[in-house]
Amino acid sequence: MAALEAYASRNADEVHTDVLLKARQACYKSRDAFYDCLEKESNKKPTEIASVGLLYPAECKALRAQFVNHCRASWVKHFDRLYCKNKRVTRLLDDGGETRR
């Protein structure tokens, strides 16, 4: 009981606006723009480092900066990891196991 009241009285008014609808939509848009750029420039050599092992060509640097700006750091890492996973799956399906992994 006391813990509940203490919780209620403490930090009751903070609203983290960067997870509300508008911020989320801005994040998703910039994320999609960045990944589209990656797809488009996939024939260029990836030189820049994103996070969690993802590399991207220097052409998409501006979009990357926007992406990181609009979304939280943990979200950026989460989306990067998801992207890598999807790339790996599509590569496996396309190759059909021909290339040696």
Next chain:
Amino acid sequence: MPISRFLFFSSKHRFRQPLNLIRRFDLSKRTQSCSYTKSSRQSHRNPADYFLSPQETKASRSWSTYVIPAGGLLGLAGIATFVHYNDERRAVRKGTSVCQCVKEKNFEGENSGPNRVTGPIIGGPFTLIDTENRLVTEKNFLGNWILLYFGYTSSPDVGPEQVQMMAKAIDILDSKKNLKILPIFVTIDPQRDTPAHLRAYLKEFNSRIVGLTGPVGAIRQMAQEYRVFFKKVEEEGDDYLVESSHNMYLMNPSLEVVRCFGVEYTAEELAEEISKEMKKAST
């Protein structure tokens, strides 16, 4: 030799300190043999001494050698009772409860596959704080059909999708089937999800969704009752994600968990299943 017999017994039954015991016994055996020979030599001169010294050492040795294994056995018994008590405390009551979250989709109709599984009872009392900073317990919700979701506002993609799906299903049920159901969103990230923040977040989806938060202990207890797993991952100071088991629970007016839905359901399917359950219960 009673000493060797005892040594064998102790080393067989108490595999924790055999080395120490054997070492001690070895030493004492050696000294004992020494004292025997010595006393035997002296026996001619002093029979009283012969009788006294081995008796003494034998008496002192038997007392200490019995205490240690007895203490060890008592310790083992204590540990066993503690483990048993802990098991009883954490025992999960078995009863009829329905939760085959993954398989439900494949089984259409009530005849195929067991819809009611005897397993652990999911659910229990809880005391949390809602978005208006009021204290609520599960008694406040008695008499309503409830759709319960455990999530957090800082979820990048799955969370908002699930809440969106919940809101849409509620709308479908309201408009098309005219069935009233109360959606509840319990945050598994109470550190960052304050009541005001929850209110702002949930308002964007559907104003009817009730948001509940509270101190971490209360949340953890409720999550344990409802078998929800959650854990902070990727922590970088204040910025972290929470990994959790994504499940939506449908509860009937007496607050028993009737169905659970995983992430693979769409809003239409969810509304369909909920209305089916409600019709089934009202007949």
